Amino acid sequence: MTTSRSSLPALLELQAVDSRLLTRLARAKELQTSEHVAALMARRTQAIAAARELDAAVGQAQDAVQQAEATVVEIQTRIDRDTERLNAGGTSKDLMGIQHQIETLTAQRERAEEAQLQAMDHAEEVAADRERKQPLLRAADAEARAAVAERDAELARLKEEHARLTAERDRRASAITDSPLLRRYDRLRNARGGGRIAVARYENGTCGACGTRLSPADAAALEATPDTAIPQCPECSAMLVL
Template structure:
């Protein structure tokens, strides 16, 4: 393939734009906020598991406390009924039986109230744990929201730069021979770099120094001949800096 030396040199301008676009794409994928968002999201997932377990613990205690309250109320109702019967008087055997049952009910009520108090203390601790987890979730959500806002702002800046670079690329590529641009694009798609400056006898793509037959081949090539590197296949752009 042949192309005017000036057209070949302008491939470096096209490559500079494409390199900038690649860097912007890489920058978008490697924003520090992405890693932060991922870390906080995993933290939130773990915290949500903790919250569910803590909520279940509180709910279980609430259910147990409700059951104790119901049992205590039943004992109180039974005591009131027995006390009413005792106050009404009756046979000595019946009175003794009622007094014995009231003593038993008082002990039972005390045991139930002590157990209920213990559960209520446990519930207070469990609720405190649940509230602490909710606070940590709230803090994590705030941190993730801030990171997402920074990510979105950075992406907006990158998009603006990409649009500017893309707009400048079109006229530049259209002003070059299309067969040269097609070759350049094909090489760039495979290697990430379509054209490279030869400087001081070294290919700017693979950084390998030219020597022997390869050096003679490049030296002998006419200025309008499109020369490619034997090692990396990039189009080698020759200028006064090439040392050939």
């Protein structure tokens, strides 16, 4: 079956649309598998975990302060109660026992107050550490969110462009009445994993599809292709518009 070359210019325009579609798909895949975004998201996950650890450390330190304060209050309450008993009077032996108990409790209170001060100092250090680190953690979170938002916005634009180009491709393909030639074009384009250039211009002895500069003999044979046949690159098999 002979095929007319008259549809080649229309195929060339269709090829341009298909190439743009392929570019959009490749860019979308690149965005979806972006190592940069993945690294920022991993960093954000680490930052969130670190922030939670800092919050937990602050909470534990505050609990320790409250427990230390409660211990001091409890000991002071016992001292106050024993002091009241001491002031109420009693036998010499009882008063000596109460006094000894007050002295023991006073020593315990001093140790508890020291522990309270240490707990307060630790709580301040932990809180200050969180304050120092929070800006960096927030920055990591914000940077990741911005990168994801930028990626998603571009993906949305690519989706719109893909839909528009798909509609344009359908219109151009339906306008080509030479069905065998169109099927031949699609076979060439989808061969070897797809994405090939199936039709291109032949200029200055060079194939516009693969960039091969033909030898004088190959160029002469190509240029002598009968009008009833489609010129084809001897290297990549692309159909050529002379």
